[in-house]
Amino acid sequence: xxxxxxxxxxxxxxxxxxxxxxxxxxxxxxxxxxxxxxxxxxxxxxxxxxxxxxxxxxxxxxxxxxxxxxxxxxxxxxxxxxxxxxxxxxxxxxxxxxxxxxxxxxxxxxxxxxxxxxxxxxxxxxxxxxxxxxxxxxxxxxxxxxxxxxxxxxxxxxx
Amino acid sequence: xxxxxxxxxxxxxxxxxxxxxxxxxxxxxxxxxxxxxxxxxxxxxxxxxxxxxxxxxxxxxxxxxxxxxxxxxxxxxxxxxxxxxxxxxxxxxxxxxxxxxxxxxxxxxxxxxxxxxxxxxxxxxxxxxxxxxxxxxxxxxxxxxxxxxxxxxxxxxxxxxxxxxxxxxxxxxxxxxxxxxxxxxxxxxxxxxxxxxxxxxxxxxxxxxxxxxxxxxxxxxxxxxxxxxxxxxxxxxxxxxxxxxxxxxxxxxxxxxxxxxxxxxxxxxxxxxxxxxxxxxxxxxxxxxxxxxxxxxxxxxxxxxxxxxxxxxxxxxxxxxxxxxxxxxxxxxxxxxxxxxxxxxxxxxxxxxxxxxxxxxxxxxxxxxxxxxxxxxxxxxxxxxxxxxxxxxxxxxxxxxxxxxxxxxxxxxxxxxxxxxxxxxxxxxxxxxxxxxxxxxxxxxxxxxxxxxxxxxxxxxxxxxxxxxxxxxxxxxxxxxxxxxxxxxxxxxxxxxxxxxxxxxxxxxxxxxxxxxxxxxxxxxxxxxxxxxxxxxxxxxxxxxxxxxxxxxxxxxxxxxxxxxxxxxxxxxxxxxxxxxxxxxxxxxxxxxxxxxxxxxxxxxxxxxxxxxxxxxxxxxxxxxxxxxxxxxxxxxxxxxxxxxxxxxxxxxxxxxxxxxxxxxxxxxxxxxxxxxxxxxxxxxxxxxxxxxxxxxxxxxxxxxx
Numbered sequence: 001x002x003x004x005x006x007x008x009x010x011x012x013x014x015x016x017x018x019x020x021x022x023x024x025x026x027x028x029x030x031x032x033x034x035x036x037x038x039x040x041x042x043x044x045x046x047x048x049x050x051x052x053x054x055x056x057x058x059x060x061x062x063x064x065x066x067x068x069x070x071x072x073x074x075x076x077x078x079x080x081x082x083x084x085x086x087x088x089x090x091x092x093x094x095x096x097x098x099x100x101x102x103x104x105x106x107x108x109x110x111x112x113x114x115x116x117x118x119x120x121x122x123x124x125x126x127x128x129x130x131x132x133x134x135x136x137x138x139x140x141x142x143x144x145x146x147x148x149x150x151x152x153x154x155x156x157x158x159x
Numbered sequence: 160x161x162x163x164x165x166x167x168x169x170x171x172x173x174x175x176x177x178x179x180x181x182x183x184x185x186x187x188x189x190x191x192x193x194x195x196x197x198x199x200x201x202x203x204x205x206x207x208x209x210x211x212x213x214x215x216x217x218x219x220x221x222x223x224x225x226x227x228x229x230x231x232x233x234x235x236x237x238x239x240x241x242x243x244x245x246x247x248x249x250x251x252x253x254x255x256x257x258x259x260x261x262x263x264x265x266x267x268x269x270x271x272x273x274x275x276x277x278x279x280x281x282x283x284x285x286x287x288x289x290x291x292x293x294x295x296x297x298x299x300x301x302x303x304x305x306x307x308x309x310x311x312x313x314x315x316x317x318x319x320x321x322x323x324x325x326x327x328x329x330x331x332x333x334x335x336x337x338x339x340x341x342x343x344x345x346x347x348x349x350x351x352x353x354x355x356x357x358x359x360x361x362x363x364x365x366x367x368x369x370x371x372x373x374x375x376x377x378x379x380x381x382x383x384x385x386x387x388x389x390x391x392x393x394x395x396x397x398x399x400x401x402x403x404x405x406x407x408x409x410x411x412x413x414x415x416x417x418x419x420x421x422x423x424x425x426x427x428x429x430x431x432x433x434x435x436x437x438x439x440x441x442x443x444x445x446x447x448x449x450x451x452x453x454x455x456x457x458x459x460x461x462x463x464x465x466x467x468x469x470x471x472x473x474x475x476x477x478x479x480x481x482x483x484x485x486x487x488x489x490x491x492x493x494x495x496x497x498x499x500x501x502x503x504x505x506x507x508x509x510x511x512x513x514x515x516x517x518x519x520x521x522x523x524x525x526x527x528x529x530x531x532x533x534x535x536x537x538x539x540x541x542x543x544x545x546x547x548x549x550x551x552x553x554x555x556x557x558x559x560x561x562x563x564x565x566x567x568x569x570x571x572x573x574x575x576x577x578x579x580x581x582x583x584x585x586x587x588x589x590x591x592x593x594x595x596x597x598x599x600x601x602x603x604x605x606x607x608x609x610x611x612x613x614x615x616x617x618x619x620x621x622x623x624x625x626x627x628x629x630x631x632x633x634x635x636x637x638x639x640x641x642x643x644x645x646x647x648x649x650x651x652x653x654x655x656x657x658x659x660x661x662x663x664x665x666x667x668x669x670x671x672x673x674x675x676x677x678x679x680x681x682x683x684x685x686x687x688x689x690x691x692x693x694x695x696x697x698x699x700x701x702x703x704x705x706x707x708x709x710x711x712x713x714x715x716x717x718x719x720x721x722x723x724x725x726x727x728x729x730x731x732x733x734x735x736x737x738x739x740x741x742x743x744x745x746x747x748x749x750x751x752x753x754x755x756x757x758x759x760x761x762x763x764x765x766x767x768x769x770x771x772x773x774x775x776x777x778x779x780x781x782x783x784x785x786x787x788x789x790x791x792x793x794x795x796x797x798x799x800x801x802x803x804x805x806x807x808x809x810x811x812x813x814x815x816x817x818x819x820x821x822x823x824x825x826x827x828x829x830x831x832x833x834x835x836x837x838x839x840x841x842x843x844x845x846x847x848x849x850x851x852x853x854x855x856x857x858x859x860x861x862x863x864x865x
Contacts, residue, residue: 001396018396021424029371029422034363035356037545039496040577044803047496075356087354094346094769097777098218099353100360100496100545128811132803134496134546135218136780138814140773 004064008033009077019065024048026064027074035075035103039132046131049104050074056111075103078110085155086110089148097135105131109145117152119145168318169201170277170326172269181269183276183326200229200273202281206301206315208235213245214262215517216349217544217551218777219832220770221262223347227766228267231340232274232333234298235314242348244541246519258517258552258662260733260830263766267828275330277321284320285312335764335825344769349543361515361542364502366570370399371423372563373430373574376415376583379796381657383438384414391432392418397425400567401433406559407529408659409619413555413583417563423574442657444796450589451487454654457612458485458593462650463628469646471595474606478597482685484678486594487857488670489790491587491663492798492806497545498580503560504570509536510561515544517552525554530561537561548781549662553585581806582798585661586791588614588654592674597646602686604697607640607647609674614660615653625653635668635730635837636675643699658793664781665833668732672837673786673844673858676728680845681854690845691716691727703729706738706761706822713820714740714757723754724850728841735762735829737775741815741842743850751847751865753783753815758835760819763826771831772819778835779817784809786840790859 006013008031015030027036027050036059039047043058050059051073078084082091086109096102105128112119112127119127124145133141172181173189186201201209210229216222226240259265278298285303286293295306302311335342352358377383389401400419405412416433420426475481501514510532516522519539527534544551560573575583590613597606615629629651633641641647663669683693695707710727711717719725722744729738742754758775765771788807792799800806819835844855847865855865 018424025424040803042802042804082351082355090354091350094350096350096353097773098544098546099358102353103356106354125812132808134494136777138780138811139776139817141811
């Protein structure tokens with residue numbers, strides 16, 4: 001066991017953990033943020049996606065000791081009030097069905113739009129193909145990413 | 160409605176007897192007569208409406224469609240309706256099992272009556288208060304309004320007076336053209352908590368003092384635990400208990416060893432350190448090829464007869480043209496994105512359960528005796544379900560959690576890893592179909608026969624009659640064919656295999672539909688007819704004809720381009736009819752791609768068109784996976800595919816454009832969550848035949864291999 005410091009959603013946490021524990025379980029069971037989901041444990045489904053230093057990563061496959069001082073952002077850290085453009089677009093396009101995979105989908109979409117605010121269909125497919133949705137919300141994910149892109153550009157021009 | 164204080168108008172339904180129509184009762188009346196009331200609706204003094212959702216929310220939208228029904232007849236703003244999950248109780252709610260696409264079709268008439276009754280009682284109370292005739296009052300937006308004077312009273316101010324009246328026996332329900340909320344694509348109330356991490360799924364449940372468990376179960380379904388060395392597991396920091404567990408899987412007991420720890424990760428590490436010797440003697444260690452070889456042989460034999468008409472053999476014998484084909488569909492895993500999990504707290508001869516559960520009433524009634532309790536001492540709480548698809552109507556995982564909690568005397572969350580979830584079943588059964596058809600000289604079907612071979616899900620139950628025919632042998636088939644075809648025979652040959660099998664989205668229709676609608680296409684081609692016209696001439700009844708007409712129009716069937724392949728299929732499932740057209744073409748590298756899917760859904764009376772479209776889109780993508788991407792295989796008595804690296808899933812890159820249309824008619828409500836699935840696969844393979852001349856009769860197949 002080791003004492004490990006994590007910075008999640010701009011808040012500092014100190015946890016007592018097996019250094020080999022995947023970041024996913026540290027976030028869920030030790031820190032208590034349950035929006036990040038377990039889907040496969042082998043980085044195949046994307047349900048556990050969080051941002052590490054701004055980059056989307058599979059938290060099921062990163063030992064908590066490997067995080068270091070990098071900032072972690074989870075679904076709970078996107079906004080306090082569902083106001084992030086991607087969250088707004090997800091609501092507008094009514095993407096979720098069961099909703100279980102959507103935290104990961106939203107974190108991936110957020111990262112995509114962060115570096116490419118106006119993605120093509122191909123860009124969307126490439127960025128999102130690591131994420132499984134068993135309910136089959138893919139057509140709406142495509143629409144929602146385009147809608148989020150519009151919301152982002154509207155916000156930018158309003159400033 | 161425990162926990163509610165103050166004056167409220169609380170109405171619910173009482174089920175006098177199975178098969179009898181439910182009656183609307185006030186809560187106090189029910190209590191005085193000793194009835195347990197299904198408290199579905201309550202209006203408090205602030206005018207806030209609370210309803211209890213008796214069904215699971217697993218993505219299909221009951222959290223939105225049920226409040227929409229209530230708000231419509233009650234005349235309140237949808238935003239003023241608060242929905243809470245019901246606990247499992249057969250005495251209160253009747254069947255709560257979310258299966259068979261039954262949430263709306265099974266209860267909408269009652270829900271309409273219940274909310275209209277509440278509205279009438281509130282209006283009656285207002286009329287009395289004002290001393291005016293009831294006929295001069297109407298309800299709107301949570302208020303009673305006196306039309307001549309314009310006086311208004313909010314529902315909150317009326318609940319006390321209303322609650323002193325008796326519910327009227329008869330109430331007038333709106334006709335669909337009066338609807339203001341039903342039929343509107345209103346955004347789901349469970350969307351915001353599903354975009355910010357707030358929605359609580361089973362896996363997110365936490366109780367004070369709760370421990371975490373994982374279970375190493377024998378990978379062979381009938382295998383036992385011979386011995387276990389738990390010294391390594393117990394040495395892992397955080398591990399508290401190691402114990403042998405059994406849970407019921409139909410007529411068998413699944414055996415394993417549970418490791419319980421302070422957190423899930425420690426439990427997983429402890430599990431890895433277990434040294435278990437399994438007892439795998441005394442039963443067959445089958446593989447997929449053996450099972451299918453048996454089924455292929457079986458379909459040649461004499462089936463258990465389910466439905467016949469005329470004389471198939473004679474008509475087939477003298478048919479102008481004869482056709483025979485065999486179709487195969489694989490075993491499949493449900494693979495809900497939320498793996499199985501359950502929280503249980505057994506204490507003081509009671510047990511409380513929380514989890515992603517499709518059938519809370521079943522868990523209450525059936526798990527109680529397994530853990531030595533009476534049903535009333537078991538409380539079952541539903542969380543959101545991260546997918547269900549039939550798997551989460553099964554009782555093994557709540558049973559296991561309760562057994563472990565009882566043994567360790569503490570609240571526990573049992574989590575199945577993805578590998579556990581994917582390898583232990585129950586699975587969709589693999590099936591083989593033999594179809595025979597005879598055509599008349601003018602190209603009509605004179606004789607039609609289907610023999611299906613595969614496991615009968617009902618045969619797994621203790622004491623089941625294994626010679627009983629499969630009454631699902633015609634599921635998926637359009638009901639009209641049973642009238643229009645002059646000679647037919649449907650039957651099955653059950654496969655006796657120890658693989659646990661269970662409903663998988665749209666159940667037998669998901670496989671039957673492939674056989675029926677592929678063979679219908681083969682008959683059309685053999686008759687030299689357009690596949691859509693060929694079906695048209697066998698469809699009796701305006702409803703089927705209307706659907707076909709709509710499908711023909713929206714897909715541009717008559718003017719379809721020659722450089723693409725088009726396929727059509729129509730199936731009937733859980734009282735809804737769905738027709739789909741798939742267009743495929745060749746990519747520059749010569750491989751097949753799916754360009755577009757058109758779907759026309761006729762589910763009769765419906766609530767929310769956007770939710771229905773979402774369900775059809777999702778059904779199509781789930782069918783696409785089972786048709787072209789994944790299958791479960793068995794080797795040496797064990798499931799081979801363990802995770803998404805080998806049991807591949809359709810991805811966003813595989814997703815075609817999908818266009819969904821909904822028929823408007825006066826029919827009763829049919830299902831919405833499943834019926835969009837069965838027609839996709841045959842429409843796809845029929846389209847591939849149209850493009851390439853290659854007939855696909857065995858699933859799954861890879862699009863790139865065509």
